[in-house]
Each structure stands twice: as C-alpha cells, then as structure tokens.
Amino acid sequence: MHDELRAFTEWVGEGRKLTQTGKLTLSDARTLVALLKTGDEIDPKIGDRVFRTKSSTELPGLNLIVEWAKATGLVKVVKGRLLPVKKAAPLLNDPKRLWEASFAALGKMSQTLFPKNYWYSSLVGEEFALIWPALQRSLYGGPVPVSNLRELAWQIASPYYEMRDPEAQRRMADQDIDLLLTVLARLGVVELTEETAALTPAAVHAVQRALGEAAPGEPLYQIRVTLRESADPVIWRRLRVSPAIALARLHDILVTAMGWENSHLHLFTVGGVLYGQASPEWELDVRDEKKTRLQEVLAQAGAAMEYEYDLGDSWRHDIVLEEILTAEEGVRYPMLVDGAGACPPEDVGGIGGYEHFRRALADPGHDEHDEYVHWAGLNSAQEFDPARFALEATRRALTSAG
Structure with a gap:
C-alpha cells in the first residue's frame, strides 16, 4: 500500500x-x-x-x-x-517512515473503509474508534483466529444498537472485519491464513507504539495493586506495564488482572485529582483518562494512586509504583508477575457485602447459604475459594486482551 x-x-x-x-x-x-x-x-x-x-x-x-x-x-x-x-x-x-505514517493513519480511515449509504450503515465503521484499538490489542498477543476477531468486533459494537435483523447485521459486521483484514494484509500489517491472523514483525513494533507498550530498553513500571480492606487473604496483583500507557489503557489491564467484568464505571484519584471517562454527565470535575499517561501521575518509586471500580459497590484499589525497571527483549507487556486472592463477585455489595457473602457460603446453616450459592451460579459452596488465584489463566487472559 x-x-x-x-x-x-x-x-x-x-x-x-x-x-x-x-x-x-x-x-x-x-x-x-x-x-x-x-x-x-x-x-x-x-x-x-x-x-x-x-x-x-x-x-x-x-x-x-x-x-x-x-x-x-x-x-x-x-x-x-x-x-x-x-x-x-x-x-x-x-x-520505513512512510509505512509507519500510513499505519498510524488507519485510525482515521473508517469513513473510507466502511462508507455509509441510504440503506446500510456499518456497525464496524460506526464504532471503529473502539474496535480498532481492541483488534490491535488482540493481535498483539499473538496469532488470533479470524473468528475471534469477528466476535470481538461484534461484542464491542452490537450493544449500542437496536437491530431488527441481528443475524443479517452480524453477517455484515463479519464481512467488514474480513475487509479490514484484507486491507491490513495489503499494507503488510498482518499475515492471513484461512483461519488466523498474525501481526508481521514490522507491525508488532508499530502496534506496540500505538498501544503505548514498552519496547526493549525502555523504562518499565512494576506496580502492585491491592484491593483495599481485603483480608484473609489480601487480594493483590503485581504487574509490569509501560509508563507511557494512558490511564484508560491501565483500566483495561486492571480489570483483566483483577478479574472484574468491566461492566461498571471507574475513577482514578491522584493527589485529589480525578481521572476517568470524559463525559458531560459527570457532576464531578473529571479529567480525561485517555489523555493522561501513567508516567504523568506516577513519576518515581513509592508514588501511589487510587483506582475505584464500580462507584456503587466502591471497590477501591491502592496502586503503588514499586520499581522502575527496563523492558527486556522478547518479552511482551503488560505482564502479570504475581498475585493472590480470588476476585469478589460483581454486585455483591462492596467489601462488606463480600464478607457477608463469604460467611453465608462457609456456613451451610446460614439463612442465605442456598440463596447465595444460586446467585453466584455455583453448584456448591465449595466451588468458590477466596484464596484461589489462577495466575497462569489470568496471564493468558491478559495476553489475549492485549
């Protein structure tokens, strides 16, 4: 191209x-x-x-x-x-620079790739600003089945629209993703087989930069994330991330590493300043997390910030910059280093509700024991272990999510 x-x-x-x-x-x-x-x-x-x-x-x-x-x-x-x-x-x-510039311009190409007409408006085109970064993150994790990329785009775009014929809309969305992959192959961004797509070596570095991830030799932050007031066990995760990522990207990493479903609002707080999703609906003075990089709010080892997930249940996390390291050759970031403790269920009512949930599960004679087993979708109370943390599975989830 x-x-x-x-x-x-x-x-x-x-x-x-x-x-x-x-x-x-x-x-x-x-x-x-x-x-x-x-x-x-x-x-x-x-x-x-x-x-x-x-x-x-x-x-x-x-x-x-x-x-x-x-x-x-x-x-x-x-x-x-x-x-x-x-x-x-x-x-x-x-x-090389021309290729990099043409790759960077992809984000501006939705109207050309997916033009509107009087009878059809592409869901992929309408939500390209969300879909394109998500596709890059998915591809950054390694070869991906094309069917997974289609599904990812559909899951991002479809909730925003009421559709008379969802099956037809899904077919057209799949066709648009196939068209995009063909263009990406033409540009030399991906290598396509009948079933999979993988970034070319040149594109790995371009996507790395686009996502703000650390390249070999660049600074790297090691952060510890602890769910405040959690105990027996303390719920925490240790991560290595690029200081150049936006806080919006850090949010995506945190929900995957912790195990949250990403179905609620969130806020970062640093020195009394709030950062989140820019919206006129906020009654608070909230700065745009997409325009704020992690290195702007955490600059030296020992610096800390707060991350709140679900403003109703108010899951507050303490984030501490433990060390500033150097990114290694052949290693992809973000990286989950370690962690402990299961993620609490969504909508359980915050830390207090979680403790009540655990007590009810642990006591077969508790009035709400059976109700909580059913609510949590468990076959038995023994299926939920507060101390269990699936480190390798979470690492894979973080990699596949980019």
Whole structure:
C-alpha cells in the first residue's frame, strides 16, 4: 500500500484540479486506475449493458488510496486543488517512515473503509474508534483466529444498537472485519491464513507504539495493586506495564488482572485529582483518562494512586509504583508477575457485602447459604475459594486482551 501512496503522491506533482465536489476528475481517475493497478473497473459491462462510471468515488480501490494519502498527510485539498504537503516530502524517500505514517493513519480511515449509504450503515465503521484499538490489542498477543476477531468486533459494537435483523447485521459486521483484514494484509500489517491472523514483525513494533507498550530498553513500571480492606487473604496483583500507557489503557489491564467484568464505571484519584471517562454527565470535575499517561501521575518509586471500580459497590484499589525497571527483549507487556486472592463477585455489595457473602457460603446453616450459592451460579459452596488465584489463566487472559 505504501508503494501506491508514494506513486499517487508523485503523480499529484505540483497539484491537480478537482471537480466542483472536490473529487478527482474521471480523466485523472482513468489514468490512476491503470497507473496504480487499483483493480477498479471503469464503465463496467454487465451482460449487454454498460454502466457508466459517474464519479471517482465509485472506484473503491482508487478512493482508498486517495483518502489514505490525505489521512497520512501526504496530500491536501486547497481551494479546489489537490496539493502535495511539502513537509511530508521526506517520507517518500524513506519506506520505513512512510509505512509507519500510513499505519498510524488507519485510525482515521473508517469513513473510507466502511462508507455509509441510504440503506446500510456499518456497525464496524460506526464504532471503529473502539474496535480498532481492541483488534490491535488482540493481535498483539499473538496469532488470533479470524473468528475471534469477528466476535470481538461484534461484542464491542452490537450493544449500542437496536437491530431488527441481528443475524443479517452480524453477517455484515463479519464481512467488514474480513475487509479490514484484507486491507491490513495489503499494507503488510498482518499475515492471513484461512483461519488466523498474525501481526508481521514490522507491525508488532508499530502496534506496540500505538498501544503505548514498552519496547526493549525502555523504562518499565512494576506496580502492585491491592484491593483495599481485603483480608484473609489480601487480594493483590503485581504487574509490569509501560509508563507511557494512558490511564484508560491501565483500566483495561486492571480489570483483566483483577478479574472484574468491566461492566461498571471507574475513577482514578491522584493527589485529589480525578481521572476517568470524559463525559458531560459527570457532576464531578473529571479529567480525561485517555489523555493522561501513567508516567504523568506516577513519576518515581513509592508514588501511589487510587483506582475505584464500580462507584456503587466502591471497590477501591491502592496502586503503588514499586520499581522502575527496563523492558527486556522478547518479552511482551503488560505482564502479570504475581498475585493472590480470588476476585469478589460483581454486585455483591462492596467489601462488606463480600464478607457477608463469604460467611453465608462457609456456613451451610446460614439463612442465605442456598440463596447465595444460586446467585453466584455455583453448584456448591465449595466451588468458590477466596484464596484461589489462577495466575497462569489470568496471564493468558491478559495476553489475549492485549
């Protein structure tokens, strides 16, 4: 793909005149389809009929390259003309930087990859800002079945919409993920088989940077996360993470490492300042966790912060920066180092409710014993062990979640 971007930018030269609607002229489109080998067919013939191409936007292969060049910052539209961006010119002679820039531009490509029309709006396109980072995190963990990537996208997008025909919407969402994977393979981001997708070596480092993960030789934080007021046993996790991750990313890591379901609101508190999901619905003064990096709030060993999950049950966690290490070659982060204690059930009523839950389970004669066994989805009270922590299973979950 970056070769096509370079060839297209060189074709733009000193500038090209666009139509009144800001599109390539059909004459230029014909030239580019041949020059770039986009695979588009102009004036396609079906049976005995010829369907005249009326706009360059009807040529998806060419349109993808044009819009990608804009998103990458190689060209821009000024007063009805397509012009090269002069400061981007060095990229054309640096294949590595051009590839990196085109990869970084992917997040801006949802409208081009999944265009809306009068009868169909892509769920993947609508929620691409959430789906694309999640797909990167999943792929970062190693080869992934394509079916898992489809399912991940569906689980992210589908809750936001009421659908008359969920099965049809699911099929179209799956097709959109397949289209995205084809584009990623074309760019050299993934290697595809019939059943799996895996990042290419070059893409591993690009995704690593996109996710803010530590590369070999970079600083690495070792943090201890302790569920406040937990006892017998104390519930805690030790993690190694990049200091460059946003707090929003840290939240994703914490819910996986602790075992929470990520179905409730959360807040970080540092020195009396609150960080969370930016929303006009907050009555509190909350700073955007997506725009705040961990290293901005924890700068030296011994520094601490609070993480609260589920503002109703109020599960408060103390996070302490234990050590600043160096990321190692061949190791992927975040890494779960150790931990202890089972994660309490969701919606049990906070620490007090959890202690009551444990007492009821431990006493077969307790008035609520059977009720809690049923509520927790257990076959017997012995299935829940407060001291059990599945370290290896949690490590795998953290890896698959990115």
